[in-house]
Amino acid sequence: MTLAIIPARAGSKGIKNKNLTLLDGKPLLYYTIQAAKKAKCIDEIVLSSDGEEILEYGKSQGIQTLKRPSSLSQDDTTSDKVILHTLEFYPQYQNIILLQPTSPFRTTRHIEESFERFKKRNANALISVIAIDNKILKAFILDDQDNLKGICNDFFPFMPRQSLPTCFMSNGAIYIIKSEIFRINPTFLPLNTDYYLMDKQSSLDIDCIDDLINAEQIIKGNIKCYNR
Known part of the structure; x- marks a missing residue:
């Protein structure tokens, strides 16, 4: 059995009340809830939040809600603590899918394809990623003596880029x-x-606001990109 956890705290610095801010006339949270509800690989969805308005919205959408303490709703609160807290109340699930509400263009198809890959390869975990330029491997950092060293090793900075490994970065959409x-x-x-x-x-x-504006422009320019 698989549990989807949607973490949505009330506080936000970049955009006030971000998880309920409107995108194309609907709360940002709506898109993740709808994508999860239509995913056949998900048995139950729980919304974890410290905000009463967010929790009420989750209930209105027909999903489970779990109020978390303020100590797990700070700027530095990490997702692992939110998951462990949720598992205390939902211990029966074998798999966890973490879906952050800040990824409105992550669709049901993405969720189902990633879960199918996770199961097929018998992985312990899976992270959704985006490909990035591998020139980052040529970068330097400083050691504790303030001397340069390669960010990964001391060979990559001097290798041709075509010889370097492919690089990926988590996009925050699916864990x-x-x-x-x-x-x-x-x-x-x-x-x-x-x-x-x-x-x-x-x-x-x-x-941030620029991301929200960009998302609105994407929706107006290509409505198919967010249809579920």
Whole structure:
């Protein structure tokens, strides 16, 4: 059985009350809830929040809600703590899918394809990613003596880019992990972690007003991109 967790705290610095801010006339949270509700791989959805208005909206959408304490709703609260808190109330699920509401263009298809890949490859976890330029591997950092060293090793900075490994970055849209693995070691990157590649537009993460404006422009220019 698989539980989808949607973390949606009330506080937000970039956009006030971000999870309920309107995108094309609907709360940002709506898009993630709808994508999850139509995903056949998900058995139950729970919305974790400290905000009463957010929790009431979740109830209006026909999903489970779980009020979390203010100590788990701070700016520095990490998703692993939210998942562990949720598992205390929903211990029966074997798999967890974390769906952040700031990814409105992550669709049901993305959820189902990523879960199918997760199961087919018998992975312990899966992270949705976007491909990025591998020139980052040629970068330097400073060691504790203030000397330059390669960001990964001391060979990559001097290698041709075509010889460097392919690079990916998490887009924040989908995290899947086996519950028993997560309880033992609450990380999203255990051994045997697979990936699910998404395109740039589907990976749009709403963090600030400019992202919200961009999302509105995408919807007006290509309505199919967010149809479920």
